[in-house]
Amino acid sequence: MNFTRADFPEGFDFGVATSAYQIEGHAAGGAGQTHWDSFAATPGNVVRFEDGALACDHYHRMDEDLDLIRDLGADVYRFSTSWARVLPEGRGRPNVEGLDFYDRLVDGLLERGIKPAVTLYHWELPQPLADLGGWRNADMPDWFADFTEVIMSRIGDRTWSAAPINEPWCVSWLSHFEGHHAPGMRDIRAAARAMHHVLLSHGRATQVMKGLGVSNLGAVCNFEWATPLTNSAADVTAATRYDAIYNRFFLGGLFKGEYPAEVLEGLEPHLPKGWQDDFATIRSPLDWVGVNYYTRKRLRGTDAPWPAYDYAGTQGPLTDMDWEIYPRGLQDFLTRTAREYTGDLPIYVTENGMASAPTPDPERIAYLSDHLDAVRAAIAEGAPVAGYFVWSLLDNYEWSLGYEKRFGLVHVDFETLARTPKASYHALAKWWA
Incomplete structure (x- = not known):
């Protein structure tokens, strides 16, 4: 790390992020069954049928984990709540143990001088x-x-x-069109409706929180930079369509009250009746926007039906997820988001990180350093970036990949659940001091 806090604007927040199902241990504390439990129990969906029943057992080890955040020197902890922990049936009577757990979590953060940043739904x-x-x-x-x-x-x-929903693209497209995450569907009509209902749910939740007097409300979207394999018309069109589905659909709905034409050409027949009337709710005013960024994709055109694109391989170094390391994409998204959608609204990098070998982790130190350089470059170009949060605090349950991929600043032994800070943790602690 070749810079310090002083190289960022005054008041710039640094933090770490996790999500409920990936760390808490869903079998504890009266939580109800989720569609991830069912998805993981279905052969072929998840490595070794692994699920989040135990995960990192954060439910019982909260104080230890909050001490790790404090000792890291983080300003902010971005966590999520589990809908099924709070409402085991999804509706009806709340689970008192679940509400008490999140009460203790927030109080524990405040006692340690850490800002609680909650995301209500993480899949x-x-x-x-x-x-x-x-x-x-x-x-x-x-x-x-x-x-x-x-x-x-x-x-x-x-x-x-507070933000309502983490990564609408994953909740809807990845899970209902590509089928890689729960509920594991491959259905264009399901995807269209999920994409719209996710945004409408975001708007409704934002209105509810405003009514409760909750402040500092935002939206968290994930982004992948789209690069055509060649300059051919087919490849350029494929990359443009991918960018529209992955990136511009959700920002367009949230900040412009419209969906890109490149998406409507495939999804409009499947959207709910009267979808155009929902933008007044979807566009409920926000105080910030969150950018989750990891990689880019190279796209080629195909003769297949819409969306008629295919992945065309990678260039350069890869993470353990086989994701191309491309810091310039983060810089470009930060500047583009401000220029085309949000103006002076504060932008937070709400997730950025990499999966790498358990230990040592010099690659993660280099990755974080390079992406923080990209943040500084975006700020120099005028992007109003107000914070940067590392994914993730802990090695955890990586969804359909089970416990194989390790994103954590802290190593977790999934046999003993012992926590061991990695070299990247110590590097950040020194830098954030």
Whole structure:
């Protein structure tokens, strides 16, 4: 690391991020079944059928983990709440143990001088709601609004920031069109409806939180830079369409009240009736926007039906996820987001990090350093970047890849659950001091 806090604007926040199902241990504390439990129990979906029943056992080791965040010198901890932990049936009577757990979490952060940044939903839908169609169901915005009111009535008076839904692209497209995440569908109509209902749910939750007096509200989207394999018209069109589906659809809905034409050409016949009337809710004013960034994709055109693109390999060094390391993409997204969508609205890098071999981890130190350089370059170009949060604090459950891929600054032995800070943790602790 060749820079210090002083190289960033005054008040710039540094932090770390996790998500509930990936670390908490979902079998503890009265949590209900989620569609991830069902997805993981289905052969072929997840490595070794692994699930989040134990994960990092953060539910019982919270104080140890919060001490790690404090000792790292982080300003902010971005965590998520589990809908099924708070409402085991998705609706109805809350689970007192679940609400108490998040109460203790927020209080524990404040006691250590750490800002609590909550994301309400990070992918683990209660199974009873999945049985009713999940994100395809037009009632989802109402159900999500009710969940929002329950959890934020309990902790919203003490959170520093709040965002409704993590990575709408993953919740909808990856999970309903590509089938890689729960519920594991490959259905264009399901994807279209999920994409729209996710954004409408975001808007409803934002309105609920404003009504409760919760402040500093944002949206967290994930982005992948799209590069055509060649300059051919087919490859350029493929990259443009990928960019529209992955990146511009969600920002367009949130900040412009419109969806890109390149997406509507495939999805418009499948969107819910009256979808155009929902933008007033979807565009509920926000205080910041979060950018999750890891990699880029190179695209080629194909003769297949819409969306008619295919991945065309990688260039340069890769992470253990086989994701290309491309820091320039982060710089470009930060500047483009401000220029084309959000103006002076503060932007936070809400996730950035890499999977690498357990120890040592010099690659992670280099990755973080290079991406922080990209953040500085974006700030120099005028992007109003206000913070940077590393994914992730702990090695954890990496969804369909089980426990094989390690993103953590802290190594977790999944046999003993012992935590051991890595070299990257110590490098950041020294730099953030």
